[in-house]
Amino acid sequence: xxxxxxxxxxxxxxxxxxxxxxxxxxxxxxxxxxxxxxxxxxxxxxxxxxxxxxxxxxxxxxxxxxxxxxxxxxxxxxxxxxxxxxxxxxxxxxxxxxxxxxxxxxxxxxxxxxxxxxxxxxxxxxxxxxxxxxxxxxxxxxxxxxxxxxxxxxxxxxxxxxxxxxxxxxxxxxxxxxxxxxxxxxxxxxxxxxxxxxxxxxxxxxxxxxxxxxxxxxxxxxxxxxxxxxxxxxxxxxxxxxxxxxxxxxxxxxxxxxxxxxxxxxxxxxxxxxxxxxxxxxxxxxxxxxxxxxxxxxxxxxxxxxxxxxxxxxxxxxxxxxxxxxxxxxxxxxxxxxxxxxxxxxxxxxxxxxxxxxxxxxxxxxxxxxxxxxxxxxxxxxxxxxxxxxxxxxxxxxxxxxxxxxxxxxxxxxxxxxxxxxxxxxxxxxxxxxxxxxxxxxxxxxxxxxxxxxxxxxxxxxxxxxxxxx
Amino acid sequence: xxxxxxxxxxxxxxxxxxxxxxxxxxxxxxxxxxxxxxxxxxxxxxxxxxxxxxxxxxxxxxxxxxxxxxxxxxxxxxxxxxxxxxxxxxxxxxxxxxxxxxxxxxxxxxxxxxxxxxxxxxxxxxxxxxxxxxxxxxxxxxxxxxxxxxxxxxxxxxxxxxxxxxxxxxxxxxxxxxxxxxxxxxxxxxxxxxxxxxxxxxxxxxxxxxxxxxxxxxxxxxxxxxxxxxxxxxxxxxxxxxxxxxxxxxxxxxxxxxxxxxxxxxxxxxxxxxxxxxxxxxxxxxxxxxxxxx
Ligand SMILES: Cc1cc2nc3c(=O)[nH]c(=O)nc-3n(C[C@H](O)[C@H](O)[C@H](O)COP(=O)(O)OP(=O)(O)OC[C@H]3O[C@@H](n4cnc5c(N)ncnc54)[C@H](O)[C@@H]3O)c2cc1C
Ligand SMILES: Cc1cc2nc3c(=O)[nH]c(=O)nc-3n(C[C@H](O)[C@H](O)[C@H](O)COP(=O)(O)OP(=O)(O)OC[C@H]3O[C@@H](n4cnc5c(N)ncnc54)[C@H](O)[C@@H]3O)c2cc1C
Ligand code: SF4
Ligand code: SF4
Ligand code: FES
Ligand SMILES: [Mg+2]
Numbered sequence: 064x065x066x067x068x069x070x071x072x073x074x075x076x077x078x079x080x081x082x083x084x085x086x087x088x089x090x091x092x093x094x095x096x097x098x099x100x101x102x103x104x105x106x107x108x109x110x111x112x113x114x115x116x117x118x119x120x121x122x123x124x125x126x127x128x129x130x131x132x133x134x135x136x137x138x139x140x141x142x143x144x145x146x147x148x149x150x151x152x153x154x155x156x157x158x159x160x161x162x163x164x165x166x167x168x169x170x171x172x173x174x175x176x177x178x179x180x181x182x183x184x185x186x187x188x189x190x191x192x193x194x195x196x197x198x199x200x201x202x203x204x205x206x207x208x209x210x211x212x213x214x215x216x217x218x219x220x221x222x223x224x225x226x227x228x229x230x231x232x233x234x235x236x237x238x239x240x241x242x243x244x245x246x247x248x249x250x251x252x253x254x255x256x257x258x259x260x261x262x263x264x265x266x267x268x269x270x271x272x273x274x275x276x277x278x279x280x281x282x283x284x285x286x287x288x289x290x291x292x293x294x295x296x297x298x299x300x301x302x303x304x305x306x307x308x309x310x311x312x313x314x315x316x317x318x319x320x321x322x323x324x325x326x327x328x329x330x331x332x333x334x335x336x337x338x339x340x341x342x343x344x345x346x347x348x349x350x351x352x353x354x355x356x357x358x359x360x361x362x363x364x365x366x367x368x369x370x371x372x373x374x375x376x377x378x379x380x381x382x383x384x385x386x387x388x389x390x391x392x393x394x395x396x397x398x399x400x401x402x403x404x405x406x407x408x409x410x411x412x413x414x415x416x417x418x419x420x421x422x423x424x425x426x427x428x429x430x431x432x433x434x435x436x437x438x439x440x441x442x443x444x445x446x447x448x449x450x451x452x453x454x455x456x457x458x459x460x461x462x463x464x465x466x467x468x469x470x471x472x473x474x475x476x477x478x479x480x481x482x483x484x485x486x487x488x489x490x491x492x493x494x495x496x497x498x499x500x501x502x503x504x505x506x507x508x509x510x511x512x513x514x515x516x517x518x519x520x521x522x523x524x525x526x527x528x529x530x531x532x533x
Numbered sequence: 534x535x536x537x538x539x540x541x542x543x544x545x546x547x548x549x550x551x552x553x554x555x556x557x558x559x560x561x562x563x564x565x566x567x568x569x570x571x572x573x574x575x576x577x578x579x580x581x582x583x584x585x586x587x588x589x590x591x592x593x594x595x596x597x598x599x600x601x602x603x604x605x606x607x608x609x610x611x612x613x614x615x616x617x618x619x620x621x622x623x624x625x626x627x628x629x630x631x632x633x634x635x636x637x638x639x640x641x642x643x644x645x646x647x648x649x650x651x652x653x654x655x656x657x658x659x660x661x662x663x664x665x666x667x668x669x670x671x672x673x674x675x676x677x678x679x680x681x682x683x684x685x686x687x688x689x690x691x692x693x694x695x696x697x698x699x700x701x702x703x704x705x706x707x708x709x710x711x712x713x714x715x716x717x718x719x720x721x722x723x724x725x726x727x728x729x730x731x732x733x734x735x736x737x738x739x740x741x742x743x744x745x746x747x748x749x750x751x752x753x754x755x756x757x758x759x760x761x762x763x764x765x766x767x768x769x770x771x772x773x774x775x776x777x778x779x780x781x782x783x784x785x786x787x788x789x790x791x792x793x794x795x796x797x798x799x800x801x802x803x804x805x806x807x808x809x810x811x812x813x814x815x816x817x818x819x820x821x822x823x824x825x826x827x
Contacts, residue, residue, distance in 0.1 A: 168706070241632070242627075277544070278543065280630070281630060281631075281633065284631065284632055285567045285571050286567075287536070307767040308766055308767065311772075313779075319801060320801060323769075326768045330762055330763065330768050335587065335588070341809075341813045341816040342586040343587075344586050344613060345587040345762075346812075346813065420798065420802070469784070
């Protein structure tokens, strides 16, 4: 096709994402970002310069062919666009919503040098949502190979690995500890950011490919990885058990009533739907003033959830400054718009409680930024004598998660890091144990949805090679 | 067993048998082959009755590996256990996951006293049996508030080498708390002859047993019932302080050295959701026809 010679007119700004009004949405659990309509998505796609060197694509961990699918959208070939996306990305409705685009694809967009990047994630989301609404055309499934693969954990890593292997004709069973599949997408990321119906639609598609999903199945308990291989006849195993073990601060008072890990706070709310209590049975209790410790996506989700559960004040308490917040930019902006408050350069040293054991306050110390540390970020240093009491009655600890030890502990010959993560070859997902592969947060530590998916896909490729060479 | 639920085949958990021990204590035998295959004494399950239900932990009171069944015994104390109690043989429980927690550490130590208070008789039963099978002389002590709440005396007699029974009000066998009986046993056998006590029951009972055995210097293992959500170590809701370290009851326990447990903290956390639980019960009784309020 002949390239256009004339220089394309640049439209500097992204088409705004329609969203619920901040003050209204801060009190409900409906999705915040409403999604582009057809006219807007085409207009947004037309902003793309179709750069020949495809810089945006290098920013995408799974290398979605961004210019190609955007071109199809600009031409209103939405069916073609979603097909193109799905060549590389198995869960576009999820990624379009939760990828940290500003650090990935959109960061490298040519337009971003001077103007606003093309809204790649938003376009991706539109295509995926449209397909989900229309009903997904299933990809072709290769004839059965007679090989059995077990996938442990149904987060994005496990779902992607299962989907790729099923398409290659393998007999795949996913074992999931909880009563629903989806991992963090179901229990962690809130409904208002990622509707659970979207996740379940993706899970349904997976089942249509012939993947069996066994919920209520904790590997390491009802069976072990070794037993799956030796007694159940699995030819290979993929471990994608995530980083679900919550870290605490290890400060006095942390077991007081009113202190939650972010996982508990979000699981009660999202997975168990405590926001619909008492129609749903699981309770949650929050006070008037909530402090969320940490600065990542998990912390933002905690703080925004607290508002929706009725908190009068919701604070992010973070050791560093605004600049260092590791959360997605859009989440920080949304949190600010909704009225979440920020205490930067602050860290708790003790949680205070009354006689019944309920939180009455939090003793904090102020920090200042010192020399850059190994990560290149300026290291926060405590200011002596700066302790003060923050008036809060609920505390949510969102300072990170480690790998759940149930599978590593019960699997023979699996090499682990000092933090308990599984050691796997980043090129293949192979672990130290033959036939056992791993990927996602259980290998990398808490990371992102798209990286977990990428790892699931990589492992699927090498599992396929392993099975067909045997 | 797998059942078609909205076009999807998934495991469902049929209640094969129901026994009513008292108006508030009931036993179910559940079809749960996956759990039955690998469970051991001291482990528990988590169940969810229906889609809107909460996840509650219950100890495995018995199991039959061949039939693929698991037995649970529960006391109706709130919304979910009342709703469970209203179910009948033939009904299905939506979710049933296990075995969870670490099995009780079983070894041959000579004499072991297994104390079960109230509904705690059910969880202590497979533990007593396992200790006896490991060659121990097992002295069982079971107690209840009154005769009506007493169950499984026959099971316990079979599981233990000798069994002592008591009721708080004296309506059956004798009057006294399990701690009274335990004290008599220790005094008569000599504390040096009793290396291990296992105590399962309501928290005040376990605490009282521990206070007493601490004085005698007898190692005592208790099974803690902290609040739980997932039961896999993911939420931290079940944390307790044991020997000044924070532990997760669902994965590190439920068994712990009772002399190391911070009981005061545990009992404060136990009533975390008291107000909500009350509300849930009221909501339940006004809406549902299962007669939960009886
Ligand atoms: C609150 C929150 C918000 C986040 N927001 C974002 C975001 O906006 N953008 C982004 O890119 N990333 C975000 N992340 C990170 C992202 O969700 C994770 O990196 C990603 O989900 C990791 O995927 P995974 O498949 O490795 O594991 P997970 O999603 O953690 O899934 C692991 C699954 O394995 C199951 N499992 C564990 N042990 C066993 C066992 N023994 N047997 C059977 N099953 C087991 C678990 O129950 C779980 O379902 C967020 C994370 C959290 C917690
Ligand atoms: C490891 C373990 C094993 C247990 N085994 C048994 C058993 O074999 N038989 C039995 O009768 N009971 C057992 N329990 C207690 C049982 O889980 C509670 O009685 C039940 O959850 C009460 O639910 P409810 O809705 O009926 O009552 P609610 O009114 O909601 O609660 C009553 C009380 O039960 C406790 N409780 C409530 N929710 C939970 C929860 N999610 N997790 C743990 N405790 C909770 C609290 O102390 C609460 O105050 C066990 C608990 C644990 C942790
Ligand atoms: S998958 Fe994520 S990084 Fe890749 S194009 Fe889509 S939004 Fe961008
Ligand atoms: S870098 Fe930006 S403008 Fe260029 S092709 Fe990619 S999305 Fe389009
Ligand atoms: S119940 Fe969630 S960690 Fe124990
Ligand atoms: Mg309840």
